[in-house]
Amino acid sequence: MAVGWARDGAVQDQIDSTVEDGVNEARRRLQQAGPSLAECEECGEAIPEARREAIPGVRLCVACQAEQDKTQAHAAGYNRRGSKDSQLR
Template identity: 50%
Template sequence: MDNSVKNGVAKARSQLPVGQSLLSCEECKCPIPEARRKAVAGVRLCVGCQSKSDKRQKEVSKVHRRASTRVC
């Protein structure tokens, strides 16, 4: 399961040209504010999912993985 998620992310990254931002979060489908899309080239996640994603990548441990709270 983890592998398919990683592959999906890698695939999405390689398919999206740099500078192209998504209108809605790839993970929770919430709309991404225009300011964020302009600030972050190629943004794919809303702020909440992005920080969760960052933490996930930094902490391989699952200890800190909490219930998926939607911030938007």
């Protein structure tokens, strides 16, 4: 069902585009060169074998990675709907 001037399926296209952007952003952050480290670059703690196998090229322990994730700026979503309501949120 189209809403306003939008064509049928436009809402799903917007959802798909937002999800695709999120996946691409996550993949970009995961692309790291080289082998996984046995010890964290930041604190020197041992990185568990399971983490090294699960995330190729891992360089930080879980605690340091969590801290780094907090400090990274989260990309603000695009206002794909273009409605006044979505601009006010």
